[in-house]
Amino acid sequence: MxxxxxxxxxxxxxxxxxxxxxxxxxxxxxxxxxxxxxxxxxxxxxxxxxxxxxxxxxxxxxxxxxxxxxxxxxxxxxxxxxxxxxxxxxxxxxxxxxxxxxxxxxxxDPTQGIDQKLQDQHRTVALSQALDALPDRQREAITLRHLDELANAEIADRMEISVEAVESLISRGKRALKSLLQGRKQELGYEDDTA
Amino acid sequence: MTQPNHTMSDAELDEQLGQYLVQDQKDMPRPSDDLMARILADAEAYQPRPTVFVAALNRPWWKALFDEIGGWPSLAGLGTAAVIGVWIGLGSSVIVTDGLSSFNLATSASATATDEVDPFSGLDLGFIEG
Structure with a gap:
């Protein structure tokens, strides 16, 4: 022991x-x-x-x-x-x-270094760049939700904000991510609209 | 040929995000070997010491006794008391005689020699006077 x-x-x-x-x-x-x-x-x-x-x-x-x-x-x-x-x-x-x-x-450039490390992984790079382009608090809330798998109440506790503010951050962050990723569908493995 | 238009759904975005973040975590470098050592060295420097307990275990017996009786002030008092005790012990007859005569407690005018001193004469006087 x-x-x-x-x-x-x-x-x-x-x-x-x-x-x-x-x-x-x-x-x-x-x-x-x-x-x-x-x-x-x-x-x-x-x-x-x-x-x-x-x-x-x-x-x-x-x-x-x-x-x-x-x-x-x-x-x-x-x-x-x-x-x-x-x-x-x-x-x-x-x-x-x-x-x-x-x-x-x-x-x-927040993605500096990541491109070199993951140059063959276009999907990862696209997501990484999109995440890095988000405001800090939106990125933080999304990361806590999807990586640490915390509930909104726990995220609110860590970030010292209300649960409603967490929901708003995640919602706005995801909208922004979608918008950023629309132009990079090929890298993400989706079919291009005009292909 | 035109492909059907495909808009990313919330579920697809969640899945992509989850996969990316987990992969990113896996690709993350490990902390260097000495980071743990640096943190523990800081901890040792910041950790409060149980000073009283350690001091009590390590101090010699004479130091413990010295502290127990009250340190230097008590030791000085004890020394003074001891010296006075020896002085009184060696010269008690003279001191008692002089002391009694100064209060006019000697009952006999002839009782000037030290061997004729009645140390309890004052007590007799006390009984007489009530």
Whole structure:
């Protein structure tokens, strides 16, 4: 039996309290549980491994520092982490944009790098470009719905908006996606209207 | 030949999106090996220490005793009391005689020698006067 097996049934909040009480195994348990999801969220928003790792480390550092004041009934640790990562990514993206604008470069091409990696997968590229062209919050809501398979109430909790606002974001996002993809039916495997 | 017009339905869009996002997740790079080590190093630096408990386990017995009796102030008080006790013990006759004479409690004018001092004379006076 591993020394931290006794945390198997404990929720993240309880493990965080154990960390704050000085348990040396609690940090490893929480990191193993949360790191994959935190990293993938950061990577999806930043599309850069080094930046995603920095944000992941930064988010955990904030979690460790808040641990002594954590109240188990205030929120789920995963939801709290999601918000922290989102804010860190937004800050980082904003700084990148400002620095690139300062250098007189063109606006960021959010698909840069993806085309190279997936150059033979036209469908993926088309969807990727369409998703990247969406406003951030619409893309975030759609991703949470279709990848993380969260219910609207959970999405609302993570994004700190109402359920109605989530429904509106997803609805508008899908309309925009359809519109963006209309001109790329061949890449998506649909027949062209005029073929 | 003209193909039938095909407009993407909501269900098709949902399916495409789901497939794309799952594939995108699979294609995502893994975090580097040292990320976990970096995070755990931060955790160690930030983790509150149970300082009182550890200090109690590691301190020597004399330090524990020293803390238990109250530290330097108590030790100074104990030292002073001990010195005064020795002083009183060695010179008790003179001190008692001088002390009694200063309060005029000696009952006999001849009782000036230290071996003639009645240490309970004050008690007699107390009985007499009620």
């Amino acid at each position: 591993m020394p931290f097996d006794h945390y198997n049934d404990a929720d993240d909040g309880a493990v965080l309290v154990a960390f704050a009480n000085g348990d040396p195994f609690a940090a490893r348990v929480l990191t193993k549980r949360l790191m994959p999801r935190v990293f993938s969220q950061a990577y999806r928003m930043l599309r850069n491994q080094a930046d995603a790792e920095d944000v992941t480390q930064d988010a955990f550092m904030r979690l460790w520092s808040i641990a002594p004041d954590w109240k188990q009934d205030q929120a789920q640790v995963s939801t709290w982490m999601y918000r922290v990562v989102r804010n860190l990514c937004i800050d980082r993206t904003r700084k990148h944009r400002e620095s690139e604008l300062d250098e007189g470069l063109d606006a960021i």
